[in-house]
Amino acid sequence: xxxxxxxxxxxxxxxxxxxxxxxxxxxxxxxxxxxxxxxxxxxxxxxxxxxxxxxxxxxxxxxxxxxxxxxxxxxxxxxxxxxxxxxxxxxxxxxxxxxxxxxxxxxxxxxxxxxxxxxxxxxxxxxxxxxxxxxxxxxxxxxxxxxxxxxxxxxxxxxxxxxxxxxxxxxxxxxxxxxxxxxxxxxxxxxxxxxxxxxxxxxxxxxxxxxxxxxxxxxxxxxxxxxxxxxxxxxxxxxxxxxxxxxxxxxxxxxxxxxxxxxxxxxxxxxxxxxxxxxxxxxxxxxxxxxxxxxxxxxxxxxxxxxxxxxxxxxxxxxxxxxxxxxxxxxxxxxxxxxxxxxxxxxxxxxxxxxxxxxxxxxxxxxxxxxxxxxxxxxxxxxxxxxxxxxxxxxxxxxxxxxxxxxxxxxxxxxxxxxxxxxxxxxxxxxxxxxxxxxxxxxxxxxxxxxxxxxxxxxxxxxxxxxxxxxxxxxxxxxxxxxx
Amino acid sequence: xxxxxxxxxxxxxxxxxxxxxxxxxxxxxxxxxxxxxxxxxxxxxxxxxxxxxxxxxxxxxxxxxxxxxxxxxxxxxxxxxxxxxxxxxxxxxxxxxxxxxxxxxxxxxxxxxxxxxxxxxxxxxxxxxxxxxxxxxxxxxxxxxxxxxxxxxxxxxxxxxxxxxxxxxxxxxxxxxxxxxxxxxxxxxxxxxxxxxxxxxxxxxxxxxxxxxxxxxxxxxxxxxxxxxxxxxxxxxxxxxxxxxxxxxxxxxxxxxxxxxxxxxxxxxxxxxxxxxxxxxxxxxxxxxxxxxxxxxxxxxxxxxxxxxxxxxxxxxxxxxxxxxxxxxxxxxxxxxxxxxxxxxxxxxxxxxxxxxxxxxxxxxxxxxxxxxxxxxxxxxxxxxxxxxxxxxxxxxxxxxxxxxxxxxxxxxxxxxxxxxxxxxxxxxxxxxxxxxxxxxxxxxxxxxxxxxxxxxxxxxxxxxxxxxxxxxxxxxxxxxxxx
Numbered sequence: 001x002x003x004x005x006x007x008x009x010x011x012x013x014x015x016x017x018x019x020x021x022x023x024x025x026x027x028x029x030x031x032x033x034x035x036x037x038x039x040x041x042x043x044x045x046x047x048x049x050x051x052x053x054x055x056x057x058x059x060x061x062x063x064x065x066x067x068x069x070x071x072x073x074x075x076x077x078x079x080x081x082x083x084x085x086x087x088x089x090x091x092x093x094x095x096x097x098x099x100x101x102x103x104x105x106x107x108x109x110x111x112x113x114x115x116x117x118x119x120x121x122x123x124x125x126x127x128x129x130x131x132x133x134x135x136x137x138x139x140x141x142x143x144x145x146x147x148x149x150x151x152x153x154x155x156x157x158x159x160x161x162x163x164x165x166x167x168x169x170x171x172x173x174x175x176x177x178x179x180x181x182x183x184x185x186x187x188x189x190x191x192x193x194x195x196x197x198x199x200x201x202x203x204x205x206x207x208x209x210x211x212x213x214x215x216x217x218x219x220x221x222x223x224x225x226x227x228x229x230x231x232x233x234x235x236x237x238x239x240x241x242x243x244x245x246x247x248x249x250x251x252x253x254x255x256x257x258x259x260x261x262x263x264x265x266x267x268x269x270x271x272x273x274x275x276x277x278x279x280x281x282x283x284x285x286x287x288x289x290x291x292x293x294x295x296x297x298x299x300x301x302x303x304x305x306x307x308x309x310x311x312x313x314x315x316x317x318x319x320x321x322x323x324x325x326x327x328x329x330x331x332x333x334x335x336x337x338x339x340x341x342x343x344x345x346x347x348x349x350x351x352x353x354x355x356x357x358x359x360x361x362x363x364x365x366x367x368x369x370x371x372x373x374x375x376x377x378x379x380x381x382x383x384x385x386x387x388x389x390x391x392x393x394x395x396x397x398x399x400x401x402x403x404x405x406x407x408x409x410x411x412x413x414x415x416x417x418x419x420x421x422x423x424x425x426x427x428x429x430x431x432x433x434x435x436x437x438x439x440x441x442x443x444x445x446x447x448x449x450x451x452x453x454x455x456x457x458x459x460x461x462x463x464x465x466x467x468x469x470x471x472x473x474x475x476x477x478x479x480x481x482x483x484x
Numbered sequence: 485x486x487x488x489x490x491x492x493x494x495x496x497x498x499x500x501x502x503x504x505x506x507x508x509x510x511x512x513x514x515x516x517x518x519x520x521x522x523x524x525x526x527x528x529x530x531x532x533x534x535x536x537x538x539x540x541x542x543x544x545x546x547x548x549x550x551x552x553x554x555x556x557x558x559x560x561x562x563x564x565x566x567x568x569x570x571x572x573x574x575x576x577x578x579x580x581x582x583x584x585x586x587x588x589x590x591x592x593x594x595x596x597x598x599x600x601x602x603x604x605x606x607x608x609x610x611x612x613x614x615x616x617x618x619x620x621x622x623x624x625x626x627x628x629x630x631x632x633x634x635x636x637x638x639x640x641x642x643x644x645x646x647x648x649x650x651x652x653x654x655x656x657x658x659x660x661x662x663x664x665x666x667x668x669x670x671x672x673x674x675x676x677x678x679x680x681x682x683x684x685x686x687x688x689x690x691x692x693x694x695x696x697x698x699x700x701x702x703x704x705x706x707x708x709x710x711x712x713x714x715x716x717x718x719x720x721x722x723x724x725x726x727x728x729x730x731x732x733x734x735x736x737x738x739x740x741x742x743x744x745x746x747x748x749x750x751x752x753x754x755x756x757x758x759x760x761x762x763x764x765x766x767x768x769x770x771x772x773x774x775x776x777x778x779x780x781x782x783x784x785x786x787x788x789x790x791x792x793x794x795x796x797x798x799x800x801x802x803x804x805x806x807x808x809x810x811x812x813x814x815x816x817x818x819x820x821x822x823x824x825x826x827x828x829x830x831x832x833x834x835x836x837x838x839x840x841x842x843x844x845x846x847x848x849x850x851x852x853x854x855x856x857x858x859x860x861x862x863x864x865x866x867x868x869x870x871x872x873x874x875x876x877x878x879x880x881x882x883x884x885x886x887x888x889x890x891x892x893x894x895x896x897x898x899x900x901x902x903x904x905x906x907x908x909x910x911x912x913x914x915x916x917x918x919x920x921x922x923x924x925x926x927x928x929x930x931x932x933x934x935x936x937x938x939x940x941x942x943x944x945x946x947x948x949x950x951x952x953x954x955x956x957x958x959x960x961x962x963x964x965x966x967x968x
Binding site: 056085087094095100121122123124181183 | 515540541543544545546547564569570571572573574575578579581583584585593605606607608609664665667712714715718720721
């Protein structure tokens with residue numbers, strides 16, 4: 001823990017903008033009945049209710065059940081049947097008894113939702129419960145509304161939903177998802193920051209998050225993959241190889257957006273450390289057995305083999321570090337030599353001449369090939385061929401998250417396939433828009449929309465930071481200067 | 485509503501004595517695990533908990549379920565399966581999410597319980613939840629401890645449990661049951677007051693309750709069978725023929741215990757009114773079809789025919805009124821004539837010469853015969869024969885509540901069967917003691933201990949005012965002056 005860094009982070013704690021949204025449902029409920037509320041858009045915040053009774057004097061308490069859903073179907077789920085491997089307690093529901101009417105029920109917790117079901121589980125026959133008013137106080141640290149961009153209605157819709165996704169995740173920190181985990185993750189932060197520079201420009205919030213990671217690094221400079229901020233700041237103690245390496249571009253992107261050299265210089269030693277820590281996990285220029293890695297994320301796929309992709313992430317990060325150090329006037333010869341060494345080793349270890357594609361321990365995946373491209377193992381021309389070849393391979397493991405999809409799009413662009421990139425963005429994110437998304441999802445496989453790595457879609461997050469990058473892609477690659 | 489009466493009741497609002505009971509369970513729970521707490525006796529009050537976490541930083545909320553039981557088996561019930569006809573919301577349970585540790589959880593509602601289960605329904609695998617401390621603040625308006633009486637260990641146990649039952653029901657008013665309904669009922673009050681005069685002597689609490697009934701009578705003097713006091717005082721609007729009549733002895737008992745003539749004179753008109761209101765429901769000296777009565781309680785039995793018993797209650801109440809008026813110096817000739825008229829009519833209508841027992845519309849029950857005895861329809865000698873004959877009839881509907889059982893005991897005593905009365909008291913209440921009762925039950929049928937008129941024992945009350953009369957019976961009839 002670096003207390004100076006944490007002090008800096010604390011000074012940058014943002015003020016939340018609060019807005020009030022009132023519904024007057026005047027719904028009259030008997031035992032077993034419910035009313036569904038629709039706040040019209042995705043919100044993050046606190047809610048309170050005013051209940052009155054109708055009929056005779058209540059001769060029993062009333063037992064109410066509240067369910068909150070980012071998607072409407074969450075209201076219909078049988079949550080008692082949930083048996084996924086992550087905590088059931090993420091499901092946004094509460095139970096409250098009312099003994100006296102009228103009753104103002106303040107639910108103390110924060111929820112992320114558009115829909116809310118109020119269900120009267122228990123009540124006597126002497127009276128009915130009247131839901132008079134539901135008041136949501138929404139919260140975000142996103143500073144303002146942003147003008148929508150896009151050439152088509154669909155692109156505009158994608159941009160609108162992306163912006164909402166990001167602003168909903170902007171709270172005390174850049175959260176991964178306001179429904180679950182409410183937490184600052186390094187991999188999410190990098191993408192959120194990129195979108196932020198093009199849109200909300202709340203750059204101090206990025207700076208705060210960088211210092212939270214830096215401040216919670218251990219004495220060897222190992223970064224936590226995520227940081228808890230409540231009740232006090234603490235790293236989660238688990239490190240991810242790819243996320244740690246991506247700290248380098250995350251800081252450098254911040255510098256490019258802000259020119260805040262003081263912060264860059266303060267964090268530069270920690271950026272360099274990430275390469276050294278990765279080196280210790282590599283042999284002959286490539287990552288060792290993934291089981292020795294700790295967890296390497298890459299994509300939300302449990303079958304994915306990750307040595308190749310992780311080596312690509314290393315190359316990507318190292319190249320960013322070299323560029324950054326060069327800009328600062330440092331000598332980068334040894335880093336450049338290391339970059340060449342790993343690049344050649346990766347090609348030798350993973351490239352399959354016969355197929356003209358990268359394989360990781362016998363497994364073909366988009367992830368391996370995308371990160372070889374992003375790591376600069378190939379020239380743009382070679383990369384283009386790889387990506388076109390990959391597209392035709394039905395046996396390749398495909399991206400399952402918008403996070404991996406984002407990297408696929410960047411790889412396409414960098415290999416001169418801008419049109420394909422834009423089409424794919426429209427297709428993939430467009431399908432979520434067609435699915436009625438108010439915000440973009442943590443996971444989206446168009447073939448299996450209900451899939452969940454957690455064992456149940458009930459705990460999937462349907463407003464997830466890493467899926468908001470279309471607002472970045474549109475502005476950075478296609479519409480720069482046009483509508484900003 | 486009589487606001488002057490209600491003002492008097494308000495002035496008499498008691499102070500609750502609070503006591504603190506702390507358990508330090510230090511129970512460590514993983515998802516799906518629970519800990520059962522035992523506070524060692526029945527208590528009424530509020531509870532708070534201190535939770536800590538063990539293991540890594542919580543990466544999910546914890547979802548806790550609390551169940552409170554007067555009986556230990558209440559902790560094991562599958563409450564989701566409850567489908568009785570009174571509100572499920574009476575089941576004493578709560579659900580609470582904890583987002584940050586350590587957490588002090590103050591449950592805001594009042595519970596009646598000895599046992600408490602704390603169940604961890606949802607939690608991640610990163611940590612365990614440690615229940616460090618559970619603090620119960622118990623409440624009663626019973627002023628002091630009372631010395632136990634009884635000739636045998638069993639009688640002493642019965643007295644102890646009776647006293648506890650009463651003190652647990654002594655709150656802002658004399659409640660029927662602190663688990664359910666938390667409410668002042670006229671029939672319960674009469675018996676509670678009798679026990680109170682022999683034990684706690686909190687006579688102002690009786691006075692308060694009398695004024696609450698008097699203050700909520702309607703403009704015709706119709707009393708509510710029960711009174712709600714929260715959020716403000718209001719009669720429940722439903723009247724019961726037998727309970728209304730029993731207002732007369734309840735006030736007169738109060739006068740005999742306190743010599744508070746001012747209160748008696750203030751309430752006397754309302755006592756007289758109860759007879760007049762009953763008269764209007766009678767024809768030729770007996771009650772009409774029970775369907776025209778509104779509800780007449782007598783006992784918690786849905787099959788019981790009640791015209792006969794209710795006529796007995798009328799005679800009992802009228803005799804009390806006559807005695808009271810005579811003591812005050814009023815002329816009681818017309819009341820005495822009415823008493824004789826009804827007494828003869830009752831005998832004519834309900835007495836079956838062939839069986840030598842009272843039948844109500846063809847139905848034989850203890851209730852009918854007991855109230856004919858208590859109403860004075862028979863001489864003590866005749867009553868004795870009736871009760872002995874009744875005892876041998878397996879086809880007679882038996883008492884199902886301690887409330888009806890109390891009246892049976894009084895009838896036995898008045899007919900010179902004091903030994904039988906004491907044996908039966910020892911047998912009936914003794915069986916509850918053997919069942920582990922800390923307080924006596926709302927319903928107790930030794931043959932069917934799990935029976936419930938509500939469709940499930942889960943909503944039965946196991947600390948119920950009307951079952952506390954052994955402490956009165958022992959002191960009034962057997963041990964007067966001995967150990968008081």
